[in-house]
Amino acid sequence: MKAAHRCRGRTLRMRTCLLSAVALVVPALVAHPVCQVWAEDGAPAHLQSPSVGAPREWLTEAEATGFGRTPRYDQTIAYCRRLADASEWIELQSFGTSPEGRDMAVLVASSDGTFTSTSARTSGKLIVLIQNCIHAGECAGKDASLMLLRDIAITRTRANLLDHVILLVIPIFNLDGHERFSPYSRINQNGPEEMGWRVTSRNLNLNRDYMKADAVEMRAWLKLWNEWRPHLHFDNHATDGGDWQYDLMYSADTHPAAAPQIAKWLRDDLYPHVLPAMDRDGHLTMEYFWLVDSKDPTKGIRSGGFGPRYSTGYVSVRNRPSILVESHMLKPYRTRVIGHYNIMRHSLEFLNQEPHTLRNATAEADLAAAAIGSRYDPDRRLPLAIGRTEEHHPITFKGYEFRRELSEISGDVRILYDNTTPMDFETVWYNGANVERDVTPPLAYIIPAQWTEAIELSQAHGLRCERLTEPLTDEFESYRFVDVSFPSRSYEGRFLPRFGVEPIVERRTYRPGSVIIPLDQPDAKVAVHLFEPEAPDSLASWGFFDAIFEQKEYAEHYVAEELAREMLEADPKLREEFEAKIRTDRDFASSPRARLHFFYKRSPYWDARMNIYPIGRVTKPLRVATEPLGSTH
Ligand SMILES: [Zn+2]
Numbered sequence: 001m002k003a004a005h006r007c008r009g010r011t012l013r014m015r016t017c018l019l020s021a022v023a024l025v026v027p028a029l030v031a032h033p034v035c036q037v038w039a040e041d042g043a044p045a046h047l048q049s050p051s052v053g054a055p056r057e058w059l060t061e062a063e064a065t066g067f068g069r070t071p072r073y074d075q076t077i078a079y080c081r082r083l084a085d086a087s088e089w090i091e092l093q094s095f096g097t098s099p100e101g102r103d104m105a106v107l108v109a110s111s112d113g114t115f116t117s118t119s120a121r122t123s124g125k126l127i128v129l130i131q132n133c134i135h136a137g138e139c140a141g142k143d144a145s146l147m148l149l150r151d152i153a154i155t156r157t158r159a160n161l162l163d164h165v166i167l168l169v170i171p172i173f174n175l176d177g178h179e180r181f182s183p184y185s186r187i188n189q190n191g192p193e194e195m196g197w198r199v200t201s202r203n204l205n206l207n208r209d210y211m212k213a214d215a216v217e218m219r220a221w222l223k224l225w226n227e228w229r230p231h232l233h234f235d236n237h238a239t240d241g242g243d244w245q246y247d248l249m250y251s252a253d254t255h256p257a258a259a260p261q262i263a264k265w266l267r268d269d270l271y272p273h274v275l276p277a278m279d280r281d282g283h284l285t286m287e288y289f290w291l292v293d294s295k296d297p298t299k300g301i302r303s304g305g306f307g308p309r310y311s312t313g314y315v316s317v318r319n320r321p322s323i324l325v326e327s328h329m330l331k332p333y334r335t336r337v338i339g340h341y342n343i344m345r346h347s348l349e350f351l352n353q354e355p356h357t358l359r360n361a362t363a364e365a366d367l368a369a370a371a372i373g374s375r376y377d378p379d380r381r382l383p384l385a386i387g388r389t390e391e392h393h394p395i396t397f398k399g400y401e402f403r404r405e406l407s408e409i410s411g412d413v414r415i416l417y418d419n420t421t422p423m424d425f426e427t428v429w430y431n432g433a434n435v436e437r438d439v440t441p442p443l444a445y446i447i448p449a450q451w452t453e454a455i456e457l458s459q460a461h462g463l464r465c466e467r468l469t470e471p472l473t474d475e476f477e478s479y480r481f482v483d484v485s486f487p488s489r490s491y492e493g494r495f496l497p498r499f500g501v502e503p504i505v506e507r508r509t510y511r512p513g514s515v516i517i518p519l520d521q522p523d524a525k526v527a528v529h530l531f532e533p534e535a536p537d538s539l540a541s542w543g544f545f546d547a548i549f550e551q552k553e554y555a556e557h558y559v560a561e562e563l564a565r566e567m568l569e570a571d572p573k574l575r576e577e578f579e580a581k582i583r584t585d586r587d588f589a590s591s592p593r594a595r596l597h598f599f600y601k602r603s604p605y606w607d608a609r610m611n612i613y614p615i616g617r618v619t620k621p622l623r624v625a626t627e628p629l630g631s632t633h
Pocket residue numbers: 135138237238
């Protein structure tokens with residue numbers, strides 16, 4: 001499949017579309033990608049080099065091979081080490097070790113010797129984290145990052161990008177997945193020749209792991225994030241889903257759950273600078289979308305936000321913008337690398353021109369989040385889940401000519417794109433979002449000492465935690481789980497329970513060692529998403545509390561019989577209820593087990609703690625002795 005696409009790319013070579021003749025007359029059309037002369041590999045010729053004057057010995061593996069290959073882990077690290085050795089602006093640091101024992105490299109680029117998080121904070125500069133290869137086969141961001149660092153620190157053609165910025169670059173996040181290297185990692189991807197694999201060596205998708213943090217790699221990432229608290233995050237990917245003219249798509253949380261200060265900064269500050277600059281470079285960018293009907297692009301496209309299991313959603317609940325960059329995997333590898341290079345370059349240009357805009361937005365968003373826990377307000381609501389609405393508006397979609405025909409293989413309609421013939425057509429863009437589920441946040445959550453995984457995960461997320469040094473007895477809000485069921489298949493290594501919840505208020509005693517997570521902290525929203533069970537990425541949703549759904553004591557039939565008789569004797573109302581159920585519920589009537597269970601469940605022997613959530617919601621100020629609990633690193 002890959003070879004076929006490469007051949008198809010080559011048919012585009014030296015091709016000029018009809019519009020290029022018009023472009024001679026109307027200069028504004030020149031930059032349109034479909035109007036270009038095409039290079040050897042099918043990339044539009046004008047996109048060939050955003051890196052001017054790079055000496056031969058500093059060419060990256062991708063550049064040196066005409067964007068045919070991407071470097072392996074060892075080659076990548078060797079190039080990073082050369083950058084660090086040759087430039088006083090770059091340090092190669094390690095932020096962990098992968099499960100297969102590889103060093104997790106991060107490059108710190110700074111023009112004034114600021115290479116630690118402590119000095120970075122006092123420097124007043126913006127900290128930007130660029131991560132590549134979370135899906136290791138989607139490697140264009142890695143190759144773009146190496147070029148960009150070279151142009152910043154070696155040739156210094158882009159040295160000014162560090163004037164107000166400290167850059168952290170993870171060349172490869174999913175290291176072990178990256179070394180599962182093969183031409184067959186990504187069906188349909190148009191180069192490079194070989195590439196890494198989507199998931200980790202333990203078969204986990206890191207881009208679903210941000211909240212549960214099961215992967216060693218994710219724990220290392222969280223530690224890095226907590227230490228540096230970057231102002232801006234880039235996550236470089238490749239996408240497919242259909243064929244169209246757009247070579248680069250982007251997405252960042254601007255939906256109702258995002259901090260309004262951050263959403264505003266993206267919409268009013270960053271995008272108005274970056275998007276026209278991308279147009280001028282000849283890219284055709286578009287907000288990340290997917291086809292409403294994968295076999296018919298005329299039915300429209302849809303966009304939407306991502307919850308905190310994903311990088312963009314997670315960084316968003318930590319009050320920072322995260323920009324998902326998705327180059328289109330059917331475009332030539334050169335086009336994709338250059339696309340990642342340019343969107344990062346233009347974003348960094350803007351940060352250096354107006355650093356205060358992001359600094360103010362993040363500071364205000366942190367303050368607003370920390371205010372959640374300053375006073376309990378029963379009318380305050382925080383979104384837990386964002387839904388998609390049918391709200392839509394017209395769009396001129398830049399697609400390719402296509403036809404649909406009945407496939408004798410699948411027995412269904414198939415779509416065939418002709419990517420030599422651009423075609424614009426009028427359709428609709430669904431991009432409305434609404435709050436599907438929300439909650440009144442408490443002042444704090446309290447975790448019983450024995451739920452060590454939940455405590456330890458709170459620390460891994462960098463949450464400020466306080467440990468009780470004496471018992472605490474009071475009334476707490478919490479939940480009872482109802483209608484609990486389990487799926488038959490695992491998802492990301494876990495069996496996610498389905499349940500409903502009913503709010504309860506009860507008197508509880510939390511033992512010394514139990515941990516309070518106050519919400520008067522900037523990362524309060526992380527705690528809300530972890531501990532409100534109805535949040536799609538809560539620990540309860542990910543199965544961390546499954547044991548509470550299990551019945552652990554049973555009444556033998558011969559004992560339950562005696563119990564039932566005594567109860568019926570003592571309570572005529574119960575007898576009425578029982579007899580009515582026998583009359584109206586056939587399944588019940590025909591199940592001896594259910595009939596006896598009816599009495600056991602109503603007796604004092606029944607486990608009153610089953611299905612009761614152990615985490616408490618604190619809604620009034622507490623007076624109790626605590627000590628700070630250190631973070632996990
Ligand atoms: Zn991806």
